[in-house]
Amino acid sequence: MTSRDTERPLGAEVVYERPRALADVVTHYCPGCTHGIAHRLVAEVLDELDVAGRAIGVASVGCSVLAYKYFNVDMQQAAHGRAPAVATGIKRVHPEAVVFTYQGDGDLAAIGTAEIIHAAMRGENLTVIFINNAIFGMTGGQMAPTTLVAQKTTTTPRGRDPARAGYPIRVCEMVSVLDGAGYVARAALSSPSNIARAKKAVRKAFESQLGGYGLGLVELLSSCNVNWGMSPGDALRWIETDMIPVYPLGVFKDRSEAGAEAARMEVAG
Amino acid sequence: MSGKVLMKGNEALAEAAVRAGCRFFFGYPITPQNEIPEYMSGRLPEVGGQFIQAESELAAINMVYGAGGAGARAMTSSSSPGVSLKQEGISYMAAAEVPGVIVNMVRGGPGLGGIQPAQSDYFQATRGGGHGDYRTIVFGPATVQEMVDVVGKAFELADKYRTPVVILGDGMLGQMMEPVVLPEPIDPASLPPKAWATTGTGGRRPPVVINSLYLDAAECEAMNRRLQAKYREICAREQMAEIAFPDSEYFVAAYGTTARICRMAIQEARARGHRVGLLRPVTLWPFPAEAFETVIGRAKGFLTVEMSLGQMVEDVRLVVAGRAPVSFYGRTGGVVPSSDEILIEIEKMVEGGGSM
Numbered sequence: 001m002t003s004r005d006t007e008r009p010l011g012a013e014v015v016y017e018r019p020r021a022l023a024d025v026v027t028h029y030c031p032g033c034t035h036g037i038a039h040r041l042v043a044e045v046l047d048e049l050d051v052a053g054r055a056i057g058v059a060s061v062g063c064s065v066l067a068y069k070y071f072n073v074d075m076q077q078a079a080h081g082r083a084p085a086v087a088t089g090i091k092r093v094h095p096e097a098v099v100f101t102y103q104g105d106g107d108l109a110a111i112g113t114a115e116i117i118h119a120a121m122r123g124e125n126l127t128v129i130f131i132n133n134a135i136f137g138m139t140g141g142q143m144a145p146t147t148l149v150a151q152k153t154t155t156t157p158r159g160r161d162p163a164r165a166g167y168p169i170r171v172c173e174m175v176s177v178l179d180g181a182g183y184v185a186r187a188a189l190s191s192p193s194n195i196a197r198a199k200k201a202v203r204k205a206f207e208s209q210l211g212g213y214g215l216g217l218v219e220l221l222s223s224c225n226v227n228w229g230m231s232p233g234d235a236l237r238w239i240e241t242d243m244i245p246v247y248p249l250g251v252f253k254d255r256s257e258a259g260a261e262a263a264r265m266e267v268a269g
Numbered sequence: 270m271s272g273k274v275l276m277k278g279n280e281a282l283a284e285a286a287v288r289a290g291c292r293f294f295f296g297y298p299i300t301p302q303n304e305i306p307e308y309m310s311g312r313l314p315e316v317g318g319q320f321i322q323a324e325s326e327l328a329a330i331n332m333v334y335g336a337g338g339a340g341a342r343a344m345t346s347s348s349s350p351g352v353s354l355k356q357e358g359i360s361y362m363a364a365a366e367v368p369g370v371i372v373n374m375v376r377g378g379p380g381l382g383g384i385q386p387a388q389s390d391y392f393q394a395t396r397g398g399g400h401g402d403y404r405t406i407v408f409g410p411a412t413v414q415e416m417v418d419v420v421g422k423a424f425e426l427a428d429k430y431r432t433p434v435v436i437l438g439d440g441m442l443g444q445m446m447e448p449v450v451l452p453e454p455i456d457p458a459s460l461p462p463k464a465w466a467t468t469g470t471g472g473r474r475p476p477v478v479i480n481s482l483y484l485d486a487a488e489c490e491a492m493n494r495r496l497q498a499k500y501r502e503i504c505a506r507e508q509m510a511e512i513a514f515p516d517s518e519y520f521v522a523a524y525g526t527t528a529r530i531c532r533m534a535i536q537e538a539r540a541r542g543h544r545v546g547l548l549r550p551v552t553l554w555p556f557p558a559e560a561f562e563t564v565i566g567r568a569k570g571f572l573t574v575e576m577s578l579g580q581m582v583e584d585v586r587l588v589v590a591g592r593a594p595v596s597f598y599g600r601t602g603g604v605v606p607s608s609d610e611i612l613i614e615i616e617k618m619v620e621g622g623g624s625m
Contacts, residue, residue, distance in 0.1 A: 023476075053472035056339070068478045074467035076338045076479040079361050082331035085323070089335025089343065090467060092293060092319040097469050115331075118324035 019043035021052040023072045032225040032232025034189040035063060035131065039070055041195070042102070042129055045203045046073065049210070051098040056090050058083040060112075062104035063137040081112025084119035087126045098209060100127040105146040106136045109169050116175065116217075123180030123214035127205045130171060130217055133224040134243060141227030145169040148246055153227075168246055172219050176252035182213030183259070184252040188221040190239040197249070204254065213255040221247055273448040278413045278438070279304035281449050282372065283312065285420035286344050290457040291370070292318030293343040295332035297325060297351060300384045301440040302374035305346040326351040330358030330371070337362065337369040338479040340466030342424050342457060346372035348440070349390050350381060352398075359433050360399030363496065364481030366465075368427035370420070371405075372436045374443040377603035385603025386440035386526055391580035394435050395554040402493050404500050406434040406507065407553040409524035413447035415551070421452055426507060428460070430499055437553060439576065441526045441605065503555055510550050510557035512564065514539070517546030519618055520564060522585050523574040524550045527606065531574050534611035543619050553581070561588045568593045572618045574611055575599045594618075 008014070018024060021043035029035045046052040052073050059067040061080035068075035078086040083101035091099040108116050108130050119126060135153055136142040142155040146168050150159040176184040183205050187198035198220055205216030221243050225235035254262065276284070283305045286294070294313055296306035310320045323329035329345045336343035347355060352373045362369055375390045377383035397403045406426055408419040416438060423434040470476055483489035513532065523531040528549040538545045548564065548571075550557045570593055573582040582597045589595050598614040600606045 052470075054469035056467045056469055058335070065482060068480055072476060074469055074476050074478070076335060076467055077365070077482055078334070079331060079357055082327065082334075082358070085328040085331035086335035086338075088321065088328075089293070089295065089332035089337070090339045091335075092321070092332075093336045093339040093341040093343075094468060114324050115328055118328065121324075122321070 019047045021046035021055070021072050023070055025069060027070055028066055029063065030226045032223065032235060033063075034220075034222040037189050037195060038129065038131060038220050038222065039067070041199045041202045042100070043071065044199065045206050046098070048203070049206055051206070051210070054096060055098045055100065056094065058087045058090070058099070058101040060101065060103040060107040062107050064102050064104055064131065065138065067102045081107050081110070082115055083107065083112065084115040084124070084126065084128065088119055088122070088124050091124060091126055098127070098206065100129060100206070102129045103131070104137065105130070105132045105134070105144045109145040109171050116171070117178070120175050120178040120181045120215040120217070123182070125209045125212055126215055127209045128215065128217040129202065129205070130219045131222045132171070132219050132247065133222040134168075135224050135227050137224045137227055148242060170247060172217070172252045175215070175217055180214045181217065181253055182211075182255045183208035183216040186219040186221065186247055186249050186252070188239050188244060188249055189223070190221065190236045194249070201251070204256070208256060211256055219247070273450055275446055275448050276413065277304060277444065277446050278416055279374065279443040280308045281413050281451070282416050282420055282436070282438070282443075283308040284451060285417040286370070286424070287312055287316060287318070288452050288454040289342065289421040289424040290455040290460055291342045291344050291424060292316065292457055293333075293336040293341050294318070295321050295323050295329040295336070295343070295345050297323050297329050297347065299348045299351045301376060301443055302346050302348050302372065304443065305372065326354035327357060330355040333369045333371075334358050334362055334365070334367055337367040338365065338467055340463045340468060342368075342428070342460070344370040344372065346374070348374045348376045349378045349387070352390060352393070356393070356399035359405060360397070360401050360403065361481050362433040363397070363403035363405065364401060364492070365479045366431040367433070367479060368431050369433050370423045370427055370436065371433060372438065375437060375439045377601065383603040384440065386442075386576060386605060387601060387603055388439060388525060388527060388576040389578075389580065389601055390437065391553065391575070391577060394437050395556070395584070403496055404554055406430070406432060406503060406555070407437055408435070409437045409550060409553045410442065411525050411528045411549065413442065413445065414449045416442060417449050417451060419551070428463075430503060431465075432499065437525070439526050440603075507552060508555050508557040508559050509552040510548065510560035512546060512548050512560055514546030515564060517564075518544040518567060518569045519572070519615070520546050520548045520568055520570075521572045521574060521611070521615065522548045522550070522581070524553060524581065527574050527576055530606060530608050531611055533608040534615055537608065537612050538615045543615065545615055545619070550581070556584045556588065558588045561585070565589065565592055570594045570596065570618045572614055573597045574606065574614070576605065577601050
């Protein structure tokens with residue numbers, strides 16, 4: 001029995017409810033984590049585009065590994081980093097399906113770097129939801145490829161030193177130069193206005209797939225207050241003060257007709 | 270279509286896969302199996318299928334996982350170093366019960382090894398190969414015709430048991446040309462529907478999930494026990510072997526290309542008056558223990574010959590269990606044993622040189 005099915009008091013209006021594409025279950029995410037917001041945005045878009053019935057999701061390895069329990073759609077759980085390859089296999093079998101992956105930064109930007117680059121290179125009509133929280137969350141706070149310079153993690157106890165551990169990897173900038181990428185954008189789950197923009201980006205990433213424009217990727221700057229050692233509020237503020245300067249927000253590529261029009265307008269000034 | 274056609278092993282195998290209803294192939298170039306992806310790249314689009322040259326063996330096997338999980342008959346092929354990379358995906362397929370066919374045209378190893386034929390991936394293929402308690406069905410065909418025949422069987426068993434199936438060939442089988450009779454094509458649309466596959470719910474049913482994660486140890490153990498029950502059923506039902514000269518006193522145990530060479534040596538040994546037969550496993554897992562049991566009562570000795578330094582011989586010893594001497598002769602690294610070498614070993618066995 002869902003809230004939708006229960007009788008409402010006369011005159012009461014539903015102003016906020018669980019999207020149909022989200023399962024009615026309690027998630028394992030830590031209090032303060034923004035995975036819940038990201039899940040909700042994806043589910044809202046699946047509902048709004050009315051594609052949940054033909055959606056097939058691919059869960060990755062990391063905190064979001066249990067996403068297969070949370071989305072109310074067919075799901076395949078993939079090996080670490082391989083979600084874009086698994087999604088490619090699914091999409092080639094069911095080209096009419098709406099196939100998406102949901103991957104963290106360890107999964108997509110470390111062990112799965114080849115898979116995401118080549119899925120984009122091939123122009124696979126997939127949607128990729130990429131959670132960048134600058135850390136390995138599930139395994140307890142180790143350095144991710146996206147960890148900021150000087151950021152302390154359990155494997156950079158004195159802070160990430162570029163001389164030994166390199167620099168943060170910017171996935172949107174990297175993927176957007178590939179011809180097969182249809183839509184690439186970065187948004188942040190740090191404030192109501194940024195979340196509203198993130199929702200638009202998620203929607204565009206699915207529309208890119210529906211329009212056949214190639215790989216749609218949305219990078220969502222997310223908080224991991226537990227492993228960052230911060231309060232949930234401070235973690236959201238840290239996204240804005242520390243992450244966004246390294247990972248600028250915006251649309252890096254939009255091959256859709258609307259996107260091409262916007263680009264022309266920009267050039268024309 | 271009937272009648273014999275002359276085909277190269279790798280191409281015959283690929284065509285047989287298409288006729289078995291395989292419409293999705295994901296591969297990565299490696300010698301000596303390149304004719305398989307090359308053939309599939311041209312052939313699959315003709316039948317509405319899809320070919321992808323993947324960025325790696327890891328990606329290729331995970332595309333098979335995706336396509337197989339989505340309900341299709343999917344295949345990948347490689348050779349030894351590439352198959353090592355595929356083990357991650359094979360383990361996931363076994364655990365999540367995703368059907369699929371993996372071809373290994375084995376070459377010399379370990380490491381980069383060489384490109385000549387070998388059988389040194391027997392352990393990897395028959396013991397699961399990746400992490401965890403699992404097995405894959407493994408076929409070890411000996412002729413191009415048998416390779417064609419086991420491809421259809423491989424897809425059938427993969428679907429029946431929802432498990433990955435390995436075809437263990439070698440560089441020689443893939444490269445040789447022989448006359449073959451190809452099977453009638455199967456229309457994939459005529460295959461039974463797979464209610465467990467990810468197709469989209471259509472809003473008509475609860476979601477299906479293809480998964481191998483069990484965070485609760487008891488649930489993970491229960492999943493393993495389900496798999497083991499399935500493997501016991503496979504062992505009971507799916508053993509395949511050939512016995513030539515079953516009334517013999519001595520037997521040479523060999524599979525694949527090596528079995529062909531052994532057959533020549535056995536003919537010469539028999540011409541010299543030795544009562545020697547051939548016991549040729551066709552399924553390497555399940556190992557055809559039943560075939561061994563039919564001859565063990567009169568067998569005075571077994572000689573196992575492999576293109577490895579002793580892998581299948583361990584299974585022979587397990588099955589014979591001390592009831593007769595088991596000796597071994599092997600060449601490896603891409604060296605193919607000659608029938609003369611094997612004949613010498615047969616005569617040693619007959620003269621009582623076999624060791625337990």
